[in-house]
Amino acid sequence: MAFYRPLLLVLAGLALAAVALGEGEAFAAFQSSLPHTLRSVQGGQSPLQQFQPSRQESVQAPWTVRGVAYGCGCMALLGLVSSSRGRRTSVRAVRTTLRAVANSVPEGNAVKLFSPAKVNLFLRIIRRREDGYHDLASLFHTVAFGDTLELKVLPDSAEKDELRCNLPGVPVDESNLVIRALKLFREKSGVQRFFDVNLEKTIPAQAGMGGGSSNAATAFFGANLLCGSPATPEELLQWGDDPVIGSDATFFLSEGTAYCTGRGEIVTPVGALPIPPGKSVYLVKPKYGLSTPSVFKALDLSALSTVDPEELLNTFKEKGTSHSSWVNDLEKPAFIVSPELGELKKFLSGADLGFEAVLMSGSGSTIYCIGEPNGGAEAFKAATKEKFEIEGIWRTELMRRASPTAWYSEAA
Numbered sequence: 001m002a003f004y005r006p007l008l009l010v011l012a013g014l015a016l017a018a019v020a021l022g023e024g025e026a027f028a029a030f031q032s033s034l035p036h037t038l039r040s041v042q043g044g045q046s047p048l049q050q051f052q053p054s055r056q057e058s059v060q061a062p063w064t065v066r067g068v069a070y071g072c073g074c075m076a077l078l079g080l081v082s083s084s085r086g087r088r089t090s091v092r093a094v095r096t097t098l099r100a101v102a103n104s105v106p107e108g109n110a111v112k113l114f115s116p117a118k119v120n121l122f123l124r125i126i127r128r129r130e131d132g133y134h135d136l137a138s139l140f141h142t143v144a145f146g147d148t149l150e151l152k153v154l155p156d157s158a159e160k161d162e163l164r165c166n167l168p169g170v171p172v173d174e175s176n177l178v179i180r181a182l183k184l185f186r187e188k189s190g191v192q193r194f195f196d197v198n199l200e201k202t203i204p205a206q207a208g209m210g211g212g213s214s215n216a217a218t219a220f221f222g223a224n225l226l227c228g229s230p231a232t233p234e235e236l237l238q239w240g241d242d243p244v245i246g247s248d249a250t251f252f253l254s255e256g257t258a259y260c261t262g263r264g265e266i267v268t269p270v271g272a273l274p275i276p277p278g279k280s281v282y283l284v285k286p287k288y289g290l291s292t293p294s295v296f297k298a299l300d301l302s303a304l305s306t307v308d309p310e311e312l313l314n315t316f317k318e319k320g321t322s323h324s325s326w327v328n329d330l331e332k333p334a335f336i337v338s339p340e341l342g343e344l345k346k347f348l349s350g351a352d353l354g355f356e357a358v359l360m361s362g363s364g365s366t367i368y369c370i371g372e373p374n375g376g377a378e379a380f381k382a383a384t385k386e387k388f389e390i391e392g393i394w395r396t397e398l399m400r401r402a403s404p405t406a407w408y409s410e411a412a
Helices: 004-021 024-043 067-084 091-102 177-189 211-226 233-239 292-297 309-319 331-337 339-348 377-387
Strands: 110-128 134-153 162-165 195-200 257-261 266-269 280-286 357-360 367-370 390-397
Touching: 110 211, 110 280, 110 309, 110 357, 134 211, 134 280, 134 309, 177 195, 177 211, 177 233, 195 211, 211 233, 280 339, 280 377, 292 331, 331 339, 331 357, 339 357, 339 367, 339 377, 377 390
Parallel strands: 162 195
Antiparallel strands: 110 134, 134 195, 134 257, 134 390, 257 266, 280 367, 280 390, 357 367
């Protein structure tokens, strides 16, 4: 235990130096490194293996006297370690101190994050459950198309979160999944801080691309980051497993590729697929949307695909997108609800365009196309818009997080 005392003293000194000198970057480095150092102490690893503060350019950490609380938190931990007399520090005691530290986060700290959309590379419906939901098996993948979410820590006196959105009609009250996610973060972490949120929407509504769930997961990650990361990436996945913030939110807390089962909340991470970097994905969204309940209401359980989802998963793992095994059990009911959507897919799948694969994402109404169209992108867009009422056509690509601790990066 004597080995840890100098390190914790250094951490305490770093916090107090940030207060005395007004060094925001040192303060931010201290804040971000503390939880990782504590976890390594709990696990019996050398803290020097974990103590690698990194500069978060997107996080602004202005000088504040609350840094004293961080210093005191470190000193309290030092007392815990010293008094243990060779025994491992109590996890409960560490948690209590982490919450005290996180609650001392300076007001005005801010972070701007990308909130990606997703596509379903395959989607199998397995059965209807007694609770009314359906068990599914699907391979989810994030794409480099999405929204932007900026969070800022409000003053201690704040009693609620504040949300603004660029799109008219988007609710900014507690019915919004972002507000629900921040409330859930407070419940799970014990950190009682509120946030100002500015949401710039690009992902269309009722598109089958998980926009609301992505926003919720991004807010969840951002709140944890601004509060000094009281939760590990693994804990964030566990905390996010709550239908109050949407069935797909847990997926967005993975690294961007996952095999999802249950109602979609059981997330099994999948490694990077063998897909060439920069492979084009075109997202085609008609002007109308489809509600998920209406699509499921039209679902005929006797008409589902019989292909084993595990076989589909292995196909994507081995061949990437270079195969013909593209399945979405929700296409048939979606095309019953909206016959024109079926016509759109038929057009996009035509030999004239020459896409490698064409599939509806989720419950629609977005249809995505893999590869480049014959005749070029502009000719493809013009021909599609001439025949159909189209809200937007966006060229993007599949993307993943660089690591479990790094968030998604917006495409250049």
